[in-house]
Amino acid sequence: xxxxxxxxxxxxxxxxxxxxxxxxxxxxxxxxxxxxxxxxxxxxxxxxxxxxxxxxxxxxxxxxxxxxxxxxxxxxxxxxxxxxxxxxxxxxxxxxxxxxxxxxxxxxxxxxxxxxxxxxxxxxxxxxxxxxxxxxxxxxxxxxxxxxxxxxxxxxxxxxxxxxxxxxxxxxxxxxxxxxxxxxxxxxxxxxxxxxxxxxxxxxxxxxxxxxxxxxxxxxxxxxxxxxxxxxxxxxxxxxxxxxxxxxxxxxxxxxxxxxxxxxxxxxxxxxxxxxxxxxxxxxxxxxxxxxxxxx
Numbered sequence: 317x318x319x320x321x322x323x324x325x326x327x328x329x330x331x332x333x334x335x336x337x338x339x340x341x342x343x344x345x346x347x348x349x350x351x352x353x354x355x356x357x358x359x360x361x362x363x364x365x366x367x368x369x370x371x372x373x374x375x376x377x378x379x380x381x382x383x384x385x386x387x388x389x390x391x392x393x394x395x396x397x398x399x400x401x402x403x404x405x406x407x408x409x410x411x412x413x414x415x416x417x418x419x420x421x422x423x424x425x426x427x428x429x430x431x432x433x434x435x436x437x438x439x440x441x442x443x444x445x446x447x448x449x450x451x452x453x454x455x456x457x458x459x460x461x462x463x464x465x466x467x468x469x470x471x472x473x474x475x476x477x478x479x480x481x482x483x484x485x486x487x488x489x490x491x492x493x494x495x496x497x498x499x500x501x502x503x504x505x506x507x508x509x510x511x512x513x514x515x516x517x518x519x520x521x522x523x524x525x526x527x528x529x530x531x532x533x534x535x536x537x538x539x540x541x542x543x544x545x546x547x548x549x550x551x552x553x554x555x556x557x558x559x560x561x562x563x564x565x566x567x568x569x570x571x572x573x574x575x576x577x578x579x580x581x582x583x584x585x586x587x588x589x590x591x592x593x594x595x596x597x598x599x600x601x602x603x604x605x606x607x608x609x610x611x612x
Contacts, residue, residue: 317342319377320361322448323369324349325423328482330576333558334448335425341485341562344470352480378432379449381422385441388414396535396556400513400522409533409556414439420534422447423575425559457481459583462590464488464570466495469562471552471570472596473583482583485562487555487571493519495570495592500546502588505581508532509542509553539574541581545590553577
C-alpha cells in the first residue's frame with residue numbers, strides 16, 4: 317500500500333499523510349484517480365488501476381535522502397500547547413523536531429519514517445535515510461475552478477473542461493461553524509499567516525472573551541498558507557495535524573495538509589471560482605492529473 321500512496325501523491329491525487337495503510341483517504345484518492353481515468357471508481361486497487369498508476373514510472377518509490385543542515389537547523393519548539401490562549405503567547409509555532417519537519421517534507425507519517433529507518437537519528441545532518449519519492453508536481457495545468465465536496469470531505473481542482481488537475485482530502489466545517497454553500501472566489505493568498513481568533517465564533521474549548529493573535533509557523537492553527545475566500549472569515553488552509561485530515565471536522569473552513577495547501581496555492585490565483593457542493597461533478601475521462609518530477 318505504501319507504493320500506491322506514493323504513486324497517488326506523485327499523480328497529484330493526494331492520499332493525505334502517507335502511512336502505508338489502506339485507510340479512508342487512500343481509498344478516496346484511488347476512487348478519484350479511477351474516475352479521472354475512466355475506470356470503475358470502486359476505491360479498490362485492481363489490475364487496471366495499478367497499471368494506470370505505475371504507467372511511465374521507472375523510478376524507485378523509496379529513495380535515499382541525506383539530511384541537510386537546514387533540516388536540523390531549527391529552532392524547534394519544545395512543545396505546542398493545545399489551547400489558543402497559550403499558543404498566542406509563543407513567538408512562532410515552529411516544528412517540534414527535525415523528524416516532524418522531514419515528515420512534512422516527504423508527506424509521510426513520522427512513525428512510518430522511523431519504521432523505514434530503524435536506529436537512525438533524524439537530528440543529525442549528513443545522515444542518510446529512506447523516504448517516499450514524492451517528487452515535485454507538474455503545475456502546467458490551469459485550475460479553472462475549485463470544487464469542495466462537503467459530504468465526501470475532499471477538494472478537487474478542475475481544469476477548463478472539468479478535468480481533474482488535483483485532488484486533496486479535506487476536513488470541512490463543523491456543527492458550530494458549518495461550511496457554507498454556494499459559489500465564491502479566491503480573494504487572496506497569504507503564506508506563513510498569523511491566526512486571528514474572534515470570541516464571537518465561540519469555538520468549543522476556547523474560553524477567552526478577547527481577540528487572540530497566534531504567530532505564524534507550521535503548527536499555527538491554519539498551517540503554512542491561507543487561501544482567503546470572498547465568503548467572510550472562510551478560507552482554505554493548512555494544518556498542524558496532518559494525520560487528522562479527512563477524519564475530523566474544522567471550524568467551518570477547508571483544512572488540508574500543509575503540503576497539499578501549499579500545492580493548491582501554487583495552482584490558483586485571485587478570482588479562481590470556488591464552489592461548495594454536496595455532490596461532486598462527474599469527471600471527463602482522460603489522462604488525469606500529471607506525473608510528478610523527481611525531487612532534486
